Every structure is written in C-alpha cells, then in structure tokens.
Amino acid sequence: MLRLERRIEPSRKMVSITPLLAVVLTMLAGGLLFALLGKNPVEAIRIIFWDPLFGQTAFYTRPQLLVKAAPLILIALGLSFGFRANIFNIGAEGQYIMGAIFGGGVGLAFYPSESIFIFPLMILCGALGGILWAMIPAILKTRFNTNEILVSLMLVYVAENLLAAMSLGLLRNPEGRGFPGSRNFQEWDSVFNAEIWTGTGAHYGVLTAFAAVVLCYVVLTRHLFGFHIQVSGQSARAAKFAGVSPNWLVVACLGIAGGFAGLAGVFELTGPAGQISIDFNVGYGFTAIIVAFLGRLHPVGIMLAGLLMALTYIGGELAQFQLGVPAASIQVFQGMLLFFLLAVDILVNFKIRLKTRETA
Amino acid sequence: MTALLSLSGLTKQYPGVLANDHVSFEIGKGEVHALLGENGAGKSTLVKMIYGLVRPDEGEMKLGGEDYAPTEPRLARRSGVAMVFQHFSLFEALTVAENIALGMENPPEKKELSERISTVSANYGLTLDPDRLIGDLSVGERQRVEIVRCLLQDPRLLIMDEPTSVLTPQEVEVLFETLNKLKSEGTSILYISHKLEEIKTLCDHATILRHGKVVGTCTPAEESAKSMAEMMVGSELKEPKARDFQPGAVLLDVQGLSLPSKDPFGTSLRNISFTLREGEVLGIAGVAGNGQDELMLALSGEERVQREAIVLKGNPIGHVGPSARRKVGLLAAPEERLGHAAAPDMSLTENALLTGLLRQQLANKGFIKWKETEDFAKAIVEAFDVRTAGVDHAAKSLSGGNLQKFVVGREILQRPLVLVINQPTWGVDAAAAASIREAITDLAAKGKAVLVISQDLDELMEVSDTFAVLAEGRMSKPRSAKGITIEQIGLMMGGTEVPDAAA
Structure with a gap:
C-alpha cells in the first residue's frame, strides 16, 4: 500500500512540477474521455493543443490566443492577491460585467465626439466600476462579517441582470431597430480598441495584461504589500501581530481584483466584443479562478496558465467543428485541469512512501 | 472502596519535555477524584493517555481489574471511559440529537434517540431539548449536550476537563448536582480543575501533579485552598538571583x-x-x-x-x-511561537521582517530590502545561537527551543x-x-x-x-x-x- 508522509518543508521542486504533471494527466484523462465518445484521442489532443498554433487555420487562431488569454490573465492576476491572503472573491465575472457597463456607459455619454480623451476615460471608469462592485462584498465582510465567497458570487447574477437591463433599456442603440445591445464601439474610431500590430491579436488590453504581470511580480516579491498578503494567508494572527489590519487587507484585495476585472471588461467591450449585449460575458471571470490556481498564484505562472487555458478554449472550438465533440466535453476538459492540479498538489507537502508493515 | 482505574508508572516523553514521569494513582469506584496542577504540569497528557489519544511510553493501566491500554478513543469509550473536553466539538447548524447521533457508532432511530436524550437529561437534571439547534444554545447548554452524549454510553469513568471555566455560578450548581447523582450511582469521575474551592466541595480525593510527577495526594475537604495551592506550585522557591536592582525613571x-x-x-x-x-x-x-x-x-x-x-x-x-x-x-x-510570533511556513528571513521592519528600517518606500533583512536574520541566528541549517529555512523546521531563541532574539536585537x-x-x-x-x-x-x-x-x-x-x-x-x-x-x-x- 502507498502511504503519505508529511514533508518537513514544502518541496520547491514539486511546486513547479505539479502544474506540468496536471496538464499531462488532463491530456491522458481527456484522451480517454474522447475515446469513450468514439473519437480518436490522439487526434483530439492534437487539435486542442497543437493545431491552434501550428495547424492550417493558425493564421486565424493564433491571434485569438492573445485575445482570449489577456482577460483571463488580467482577472487572474487581480484574484491572486486575495487568494494568497485567503480572501476568496469568486465574483470576478460580475466585476468584469460592471467594468464594461461603467466604461461603456461613460463612453456612450460622449457619442459621437471624436476626442482622444474618451478612451482613457472609459478605461478608468471601467476599473472604477469593477472596484465599486467588489466593494460591496468587501464592506459587508468588514462591517458585518459576511462571507465574501457567497456575496461576491451572488452579485454575479445581479450584474448579469443589470447587463440585460442595460442592453434592453438605458444603453440600447437608438439606431439599432429595436434589437437589444448598445452601439458598436468598433465603429467609433477614437474608442475602438483595435489590434495594434496586424495579425497578433494584441490590443491595449493585451499590453495591459502583460504589464500587469510585471507589476504584480514586483509588488508580490519586493513590496511590503505582497509580504503582508503572504503573511495573512499563512497565519492571520501573525499578520495582526506584525501590524497588518485585516479589514484594510480585505478592502485592498477585493479592490485590486475588482479593478483588474473591470479593466478586462472594458478592454473586451471596446475591442473584441464591440458592444454591450445580453451575452457579453462568456465566463472569463470564473475561468480566471482556474487560471489563478493553475498558475500557483504566481504572476509568471498565471501568464502561462492563461495562455494554456486560452489554447484549450480555441482548440476546444476547433475540436467542436472538426470532430463534432459536444461543447460540454471541452468544459469537462478544463475542469479536469483544475481537478488534477488540486489532486497532485498534495505532493508539495507530502511524500509518497511504500507502506511497510507497522510494528506495534 | 475498590479501585476502578489504577495507573502505575505512566511515563510519556515528548521532545524536550518529560510530560509524565512515572505517574501512579488510583480512582475508586464511585469516587470523584481531582487532578490538580498548573498548566504544563502534565494533566492533559495524562488524561489523553487514559482516553486513548496518546500512548504511554512506559507504565500500565488497569480498569476494573483488567489490563487497559486503549489505542484510540473508540476503544476507551467501549471500555466505559467517557470524556467531556473543555472545548466542545459540536456543529452549530445541527440539532442536539443530530450532534449526539454523529458521535455514536450505531445511532438508534431519530425518534428513539430523542426519547433517550430526554430521559437521560431529565434523570440527571440537565434540561435539554433534543430538537434545538446548537447555534441557539448557551455555552452551559452546549456543555450539557457533551455530558449527555457521554452519559448515553453508561460510562464507568467520566473525565471532565475544566468543566466550570465556561459556566455561570448557577450552572456550576446544576453541574455539581448532576455529578453527585452520578457518583451516588457508582460512576467514577476524574475532575480536572485549578479552582481549589470547587475541588474542596466536590472531590473525595485529589492527586497533585507538578512537572509531570505526582507530588502529593490529599483529601480536599481536609485541606485549605492555600495548602493545596502550595502543593501545586511546589514547596521550595528559589531565591531571586542577587542582582543590583536600582530602579530608574x-x-x-x-x-x-x-x-x-x-x-x-x-x-x-x-x-x-x-x-x-x-x-x-x-x-x-x-x-x-x-x-x-x-x-x-x-x-x-x-x-x-x-x-x-x-x-x-x-x-x-x-x-x-x-x-x-x-x-x-x-x-x-x-x-x-508558530502562528502568532512567527509564520510557520515562512523562512527565518521573512520572519525577521515580520516585526523588524520598522526599527531595523528593512524597507525603503515600501520596497523590501531583502539583503538587509537576511543580514538581520543572520545576526539573530548568530547572537542567540539559533541552530538552523540556514535563514532560508521555514520557521516550522526549527525545534521549539531554537525558534523561541529566534523570536526573543529578534525583539532584543531591535533595542x-x-x-x-x-x-x-x-x-x-x-x-x-x-x-x-x-x-x-x-x-x-x-x-x-x-x-x-x-x-x-x-x-x-x-x-x-x-x-x-x-x-x-x-x-x-x-x-x-x-x-x-x-x-x-x-x-x-x-x-x-x-x-x-x-x-
């Protein structure tokens, strides 16, 4: 029999190996899943992981990689601060929506002016929208000790209904022949968040996401704020003894997560999505939770995990048309990734030993 | 009076501490026996051995004349030993009956269990409604749940760890009535406390532990609280070291x-x-x-x-x-040390930063000076002879004594x-x-x-x-x-x- 033995200190080697191990296990289990669906597993894995980058349609799918990865990375970076401090905001999807509504709403107030100030103003308001939405669980937690997991999650559904109301009412395009949805930002030159270099998919949101990776890396490893977050995550009492205010930390971590999610929302709105519509959000806020943990809450890890997750989105869509696998099988596949990561995580703190008969 | 439980030569060594050193005493049938001692005297280790949570290194126990060596609490309960802990293990969102059922190996039907709870609680004067949620109960009522849970097993020996520390004086009276009734029915009680007046009114005999050893036994009714306190803290006091103390400002x-x-x-x-x-x-x-x-x-x-x-x-x-x-x-x-003075999984360097930040000026505009922090950690290790493989190792990898030297040294070096x-x-x-x-x-x-x-x-x-x-x-x-x-x-x-x- 196998036996788990606690390590004296967590293994640093395992911290970096386990995500790769999780990817390999996901490929194996995913292959099995596709085989059971009657598809060729090797082909399915190739379509998901290889074709988006190097296949025949790569000219189209490669730029999509950055487009899909950027919001995931940006949101996951924001979430990672709170997750490190055991503050679990799982409502980034709602904060993402509110970023788009705030940023988009402010922008539309200036339509059709062509001023270079409108786009930056929209971006700022997007971040603000996300922050304000995240302040609801933050203040409820600090004032009334509510559970931020539940409150932030519930607020996602509130935000989705607000989004629908905005698409049908206040922000609906007056020239849109009654169809739901706002004006299209892609058709408004000074606001359209277009590709900066043709064929890369890189819009301002992508640049912001990569800049945020560097910024977060510096804050988490070199700055006291990152240190205080780490201490709080490990031991709330030690953090309090060190002089960290737990309430301030809740506000700061939720604020950062909300701000980053709001930014992702407004970049998506002015770029790839184009308009506020009922189906504007596609679950980036939830997938980002997987990305944050897959990346070990480390900025560089999150960047890699975001790219990987984007790959499975694009590869998953390819597999849907080329092999006809159901859309749900791709979600199962992404879920497996988090499942295996959490499962192999135990190797960080434990060693596997062959069990020898215990002498009493 | 015949002995229900007899302990002979029980010894338990923990790294750096001899928690119990050849402890021997007997608890008679239907006796309320007090276990007295300061914190760290070895009372909890001893009851944990009796309850099967800790195995003794040496020594043996006999329960009702038979060898008794429980390897887990389940076996202790099966032999008729029950324990009420100082801190309760109850689920607030469940009812009294559900909580009690959770702790049983073969819980009876809900209705039958509720009836048994009502009967037992009525018999012993512990008013308790089986259908109420634990979350709505007071601390005293929660303790009753724990006691009733034990009584349902018809224990021969009931261990109570500081039961009155959370009770109001009125609740203490009710508890004492229950314990006296149990005693009259022949149940033995091992009562841990350092409230000497309580022990005088309730207990027949007392065993006093100090530094893991039995230092005395007495009949509390015949002693004064003061004399028992003296036994607890030891009869010899070291004279303070001759030091020239000139109080300043x-x-x-x-x-x-x-x-x-x-x-x-x-x-x-x-x-x-x-x-x-x-x-x-x-x-x-x-x-x-x-x-x-x-x-x-x-x-x-x-x-x-x-x-x-x-x-x-x-x-x-x-x-x-x-x-x-x-x-x-x-x-x-x-x-x-672990979890308050120091963060267990963080390195000594990071733990040096924890309190040294301001006085050692280990940050510049919020950016951590890691080099200086590491030097500070090394200085602590050096000055206080902390045995560690290096300052990049986690605090929890150090022994208690070494980590304590680090924690105290960290503060002292900050002048x-x-x-x-x-x-x-x-x-x-x-x-x-x-x-x-x-x-x-x-x-x-x-x-x-x-x-x-x-x-x-x-x-x-x-x-x-x-x-x-x-x-x-x-x-x-x-x-x-x-x-x-x-x-x-x-x-x-x-x-x-x-x-x-x-x-």
Missing part, C-alpha cells in the same frame, strides 16, 4: 487598563495598573486563562485600549496598533525600551531556557525594562525584580520579588493584597 506606565473579552472562553482584563522602570524585570504569575493572553494582546497593540491607559515615556499609546507601538520602543514576544514576553521558555529545553533568561536579565541590566508573564514560578524567581499575580483578569500590586514566600503567592492568587515587606 519610569518607562512604561499602565493605568486602569480594562479590556472586555470578545471570546466566551476568554478573560476580561479589569483595571490593571503598574509601572515599569529602567532596569526592572516585572514577573507576572498566575494560572493560565486568568488574562495572560489578553494582557499580552493589549500591550502588543493587537487589541487597542483607551489612549491614556498605556503610556510609554510620556507618549500615550493605548489607542494605536502594533506598528506604532514598535516604533516608540514597546516590543513583544507572544507565547505561541526595545520595554519588552513584553509571554511564557519565554514554554516547551523549551533547559539550555535554551537558560540562555533566554540570561538575555532577559542582560536587557534589564542595560537599563531597559522587561515584563515577563509566566506560569513557571521558578523562572519568575530567577529573573524578576518585582512580582505580581494575575487572577481572573485583575492584577495584584507589584511588590519586590525578594523574600516572597509561597504562602504569600498563594494568597495573592486568591486575590488578597500582600504588602511589600521591603517597602
């Missing part, structure tokens, strides 16, 4: 410090006043749970109090947090004006303990002040110039440690003011 002035406890198991601090002068080591004695942790939190700044209640060299600092207090020179080393230490040598080996005590007296010799909170009277006698006792959140007036007797300490623990012979 007042460094820390605490006046009328009160702090209501937020924790139902906690103790509120009531109107505490004392001063600490240059060169002074004030030792605060008392049995654990009498406000030591709360006093520590109030002084470190983790709990804020009235602005003027704490004044350091003329600066009122009662209202500010730990960082601001460190800045002006009030440093602290809490009792719990405090006043240092507060709770349990400086708790669970620390003798060599490390000696070096920590020396560091404390050295600091005082340099004209700083130290407040030592400890339950080890020998330790307090060794380091203190002045002495006070904390009892139920109140502190006695500090007096000279010179010439103090055990008898006087016993009186102080009971709340009587003892005038300073030297003053």
Whole structure:
C-alpha cells in the first residue's frame, strides 16, 4: 500500500512540477474521455493543443490566443492577491460585467465626439466600476462579517441582470431597430480598441495584461504589500501581530481584483466584443479562478496558465467543428485541469512512501 | 472502596519535555477524584493517555481489574471511559440529537434517540431539548449536550476537563448536582480543575501533579485552598538571583487598563495598573486563562485600549496598533511561537521582517530590502545561537527551543525600551531556557525594562525584580520579588493584597 508522509518543508521542486504533471494527466484523462465518445484521442489532443498554433487555420487562431488569454490573465492576476491572503472573491465575472457597463456607459455619454480623451476615460471608469462592485462584498465582510465567497458570487447574477437591463433599456442603440445591445464601439474610431500590430491579436488590453504581470511580480516579491498578503494567508494572527489590519487587507484585495476585472471588461467591450449585449460575458471571470490556481498564484505562472487555458478554449472550438465533440466535453476538459492540479498538489507537502508493515 | 482505574508508572516523553514521569494513582469506584496542577504540569497528557489519544511510553493501566491500554478513543469509550473536553466539538447548524447521533457508532432511530436524550437529561437534571439547534444554545447548554452524549454510553469513568471555566455560578450548581447523582450511582469521575474551592466541595480525593510527577495526594475537604495551592506550585522557591536592582525613571506606565473579552472562553482584563522602570524585570504569575493572553494582546497593540491607559515615556499609546507601538520602543514576544510570533511556513528571513521592519528600517518606500533583512536574520541566528541549517529555512523546521531563541532574539536585537514576553521558555529545553533568561536579565541590566508573564514560578524567581499575580483578569500590586514566600503567592492568587515587606 502507498502511504503519505508529511514533508518537513514544502518541496520547491514539486511546486513547479505539479502544474506540468496536471496538464499531462488532463491530456491522458481527456484522451480517454474522447475515446469513450468514439473519437480518436490522439487526434483530439492534437487539435486542442497543437493545431491552434501550428495547424492550417493558425493564421486565424493564433491571434485569438492573445485575445482570449489577456482577460483571463488580467482577472487572474487581480484574484491572486486575495487568494494568497485567503480572501476568496469568486465574483470576478460580475466585476468584469460592471467594468464594461461603467466604461461603456461613460463612453456612450460622449457619442459621437471624436476626442482622444474618451478612451482613457472609459478605461478608468471601467476599473472604477469593477472596484465599486467588489466593494460591496468587501464592506459587508468588514462591517458585518459576511462571507465574501457567497456575496461576491451572488452579485454575479445581479450584474448579469443589470447587463440585460442595460442592453434592453438605458444603453440600447437608438439606431439599432429595436434589437437589444448598445452601439458598436468598433465603429467609433477614437474608442475602438483595435489590434495594434496586424495579425497578433494584441490590443491595449493585451499590453495591459502583460504589464500587469510585471507589476504584480514586483509588488508580490519586493513590496511590503505582497509580504503582508503572504503573511495573512499563512497565519492571520501573525499578520495582526506584525501590524497588518485585516479589514484594510480585505478592502485592498477585493479592490485590486475588482479593478483588474473591470479593466478586462472594458478592454473586451471596446475591442473584441464591440458592444454591450445580453451575452457579453462568456465566463472569463470564473475561468480566471482556474487560471489563478493553475498558475500557483504566481504572476509568471498565471501568464502561462492563461495562455494554456486560452489554447484549450480555441482548440476546444476547433475540436467542436472538426470532430463534432459536444461543447460540454471541452468544459469537462478544463475542469479536469483544475481537478488534477488540486489532486497532485498534495505532493508539495507530502511524500509518497511504500507502506511497510507497522510494528506495534 | 475498590479501585476502578489504577495507573502505575505512566511515563510519556515528548521532545524536550518529560510530560509524565512515572505517574501512579488510583480512582475508586464511585469516587470523584481531582487532578490538580498548573498548566504544563502534565494533566492533559495524562488524561489523553487514559482516553486513548496518546500512548504511554512506559507504565500500565488497569480498569476494573483488567489490563487497559486503549489505542484510540473508540476503544476507551467501549471500555466505559467517557470524556467531556473543555472545548466542545459540536456543529452549530445541527440539532442536539443530530450532534449526539454523529458521535455514536450505531445511532438508534431519530425518534428513539430523542426519547433517550430526554430521559437521560431529565434523570440527571440537565434540561435539554433534543430538537434545538446548537447555534441557539448557551455555552452551559452546549456543555450539557457533551455530558449527555457521554452519559448515553453508561460510562464507568467520566473525565471532565475544566468543566466550570465556561459556566455561570448557577450552572456550576446544576453541574455539581448532576455529578453527585452520578457518583451516588457508582460512576467514577476524574475532575480536572485549578479552582481549589470547587475541588474542596466536590472531590473525595485529589492527586497533585507538578512537572509531570505526582507530588502529593490529599483529601480536599481536609485541606485549605492555600495548602493545596502550595502543593501545586511546589514547596521550595528559589531565591531571586542577587542582582543590583536600582530602579530608574519610569518607562512604561499602565493605568486602569480594562479590556472586555470578545471570546466566551476568554478573560476580561479589569483595571490593571503598574509601572515599569529602567532596569526592572516585572514577573507576572498566575494560572493560565486568568488574562495572560489578553494582557499580552493589549500591550502588543493587537487589541487597542483607551489612549491614556498605556503610556510609554510620556507618549500615550493605548489607542494605536502594533506598528506604532514598535516604533516608540514597546516590543513583544507572544507565547505561541508558530502562528502568532512567527509564520510557520515562512523562512527565518521573512520572519525577521515580520516585526523588524520598522526599527531595523528593512524597507525603503515600501520596497523590501531583502539583503538587509537576511543580514538581520543572520545576526539573530548568530547572537542567540539559533541552530538552523540556514535563514532560508521555514520557521516550522526549527525545534521549539531554537525558534523561541529566534523570536526573543529578534525583539532584543531591535533595542526595545520595554519588552513584553509571554511564557519565554514554554516547551523549551533547559539550555535554551537558560540562555533566554540570561538575555532577559542582560536587557534589564542595560537599563531597559522587561515584563515577563509566566506560569513557571521558578523562572519568575530567577529573573524578576518585582512580582505580581494575575487572577481572573485583575492584577495584584507589584511588590519586590525578594523574600516572597509561597504562602504569600498563594494568597495573592486568591486575590488578597500582600504588602511589600521591603517597602
């Protein structure tokens, strides 16, 4: 029999190996899943992981990689601060929506002016929208000790209904022949968040996401704020003894997560999505939770995990048309990734030993 | 009276501490037997062995004349030993009956169980409604749930760990009636407490533990609380080391410090006043749970109090947090090393930063100077002889004594004006303990002040110039440690003011 033995200190080697191990296990289990669906597993894995980058349609799918990865990375970076401090905001999807509504709403107030100030103003308001939405669980937690997991999650559904109301009412395009949805930002030159270099998919949101990776890396490893977050995550009492205010930390971590999610929302709105519509959000806020943990809450890890997750989105869509696998099988596949990561995580703190008969 | 449980030569060694050293005694059938001792005397280890949570290294137990060596609590319960812990294990969102069913191996049908709970609770005067949610019950009622859970097993021996610490006086009376009824039916009770008056009224016999050894047995009814206290703390006191204590200017002035406890198991601090002068080591004695942790939190700044209640060299600092207090020179080393004084999974370097940040100037505009931090950690390791493979290793990889040297050293190297230490040598080996005590007296010799909170009277006698006792959140007036007797300490623990012979 196998036996788990606690390590004296967590293994640093395992911290970096386990995500790769999780990817390999996901490929194996995913292959099995596709085989059971009657598809060729090797082909399915190739379509998901290889074709988006190097296949025949790569000219189209490669730029999509950055487009899909950027919001995931940006949101996951924001979430990672709170997750490190055991503050679990799982409502980034709602904060993402509110970023788009705030940023988009402010922008539309200036339509059709062509001023270079409108786009930056929209971006700022997007971040603000996300922050304000995240302040609801933050203040409820600090004032009334509510559970931020539940409150932030519930607020996602509130935000989705607000989004629908905005698409049908206040922000609906007056020239849109009654169809739901706002004006299209892609058709408004000074606001359209277009590709900066043709064929890369890189819009301002992508640049912001990569800049945020560097910024977060510096804050988490070199700055006291990152240190205080780490201490709080490990031991709330030690953090309090060190002089960290737990309430301030809740506000700061939720604020950062909300701000980053709001930014992702407004970049998506002015770029790839184009308009506020009922189906504007596609679950980036939830997938980002997987990305944050897959990346070990480390900025560089999150960047890699975001790219990987984007790959499975694009590869998953390819597999849907080329092999006809159901859309749900791709979600199962992404879920497996988090499942295996959490499962192999135990190797960080434990060693596997062959069990020898215990002498009493 | 025939013996129900007899213990002979029970010994348990933990790394660095001999928790139980050849403990032997007997508990008779239908006897209420008290187990007395200070914190750390080995009471919990002993009951854990009886309840099957810990296996003894040596010695044997007999229950009802048969060999008894439970390897897990389930087997202890099967042999008729039940225990009510000080801290309850109940689910607030479930009902009384559901909670009790969870702890049973073959719970009966819900209706039958409810009836049995009602019967047992009525028989023993423990009013309890099986359908109520635990979350709606008071602390006393929750304890009844735990007791009824034990009684449903028809135990031969019931172990109770400090049952009255959470009860109101009225609830204590009800509990005592229940225990007397159980006793009259032939159930034996092992009663752990340090409330001496209770033991006098309730218990037939008492065994007194000190430093893991049985130091005496008595019949509580024939003893006075004072004589039992003397047995608990030991009859010999070391004379304080001859030190030239010349009190200088007042460094820390605490006046009328009160702090209501937020924790139902906690103790509120009531109107505490004392001063600490240059060169002074004030030792605060008392049995654990009498406000030591709360006093520590109030002084470190983790709990804020009235602005003027704490004044350091003329600066009122009662209202500010730990960082601001460190800045002006009030440093602290809490009792719990892992998880309070240090973060277990963080390296020694990171733990050095934890409190050293401000006074060692380890950051520049919020950016951490890792090189200087590492040097500071290395300096602590060097100066206090901390045995570690390197400062990049996690705090939890160090032994208790080495980590304690690191924690105390970290504060001392920051040149405090006043240092507060709770349990400086708790669970620390003798060599490390000696070096920590020396560091404390050295600091005082340099004209700083130290407040030592400890339950080890020998330790307090060794380091203190002045002495006070904390009892139920109140502190006695500090007096000279010179010439103090055990008898006087016993009186102080009971709340009587003892005038300073030297003053």
